[in-house]
Amino acid sequence: MISVMGATGNTGAQITRQLLAAGETVRVLGRSESRLARLSSEAEPYVGEPADPAFLTEAFRGADAVYTLIPFDPQWPDFHTEADRMGEAIVAAIREAGIRHVVALSAVGADLPTGTGFITSLHAQEQRLRRLPDAHVLVLRPGLFFESFYPALEQIKEQGIHGDSIAPDVLVPMVATRDVAAVAAAALVARDWSSVTVREVLGPRDLSYAEATSILGGRIGLPDLRYVQYPYAGMADALMHVGFSEDIAQQHVEMTRAINEGRITSRERGSEANPTPTRFEDFAVELASAYEAATAPHVAAGA
DSSP: OEEETTTTSHHHHHHHHHHHHTTOOEEEEESOHHHHHHHOSSSEEEEOOTTOHHHHHHHHTTOSEEEEOOOOOTTOSSHHHHHHHHHHHHHHHHHHHTOOEEEEEOOTTTTSSSSSTTHHHHHHHHHHHHTOSSOEEEEEEEOEEGGGGTTHHHHHHHHSEEEESSOTTSOBOEEOHHHHHHHHHHHHHHOOOOSEEEEEEOOSSOBOHHHHHHHHHHHTTOTTOEEEEOOHHHHHHHHHHTTOOHHHHHHHHHHHHHHHTTOSOOSOTTOTTOOOSOOHHHHHHHHHHHHHHHHSOOOOTTO
């Protein structure tokens, strides 16, 4: 049996489906009973809070392996405090439940202890996991998810541009979450690593935001779509305007500054373990479908 945290999220849902397809018994963890039920009737649902070590211990107990991650809420007033609380609960539950194999979602850049925004907390979590005396931990460090471009579709629709605080020409490691899920699911089944192992999960090539925007623009019928680099303060203000907390906005711009300065970068590009198969050109077709659905004219019922 395998326990999957964040089972209704980007990676967790796909891991769950892949494990079930492989014939594994899966215990799915999440906050919403209804969303877990919609995910699959074949998996065993566990509803609770990811910062509750007692809940996690119960949900992990008896598992041959667990998939762990630190959730994210754009309205958290203090990101690192919340992330640390959840990270400590995860590690306590792994220890108490006697789990031997753990696949942990981290990120490219988590090798750095400070100055990387959100990713700083992932570095701290990796250190906690390293201190587990009896668990074999596989740390997955993916690049930026292709899915992070979905929120940009609204901006493109309303403003005709794609903007962020990442420099237009800096190359950024990127990957599709389906490919991260495939790596994680295969590892959870095989359980063939020992001690603490770190693996980056990268797409076929690193991309600049200017190139990704151009590819996306071509797919949605806007071949002249421009990428605009916002100043850091302007990006933080824009995020707060759409409901992000001030701290979360600042974490984002600290992360993008680290990308611009070349501190967040792949250490394994060129390794035979990479890349994963999905190209951004292919994923952009899915982004285009979402864009077209969002901009399609309303059709009255019965028309």
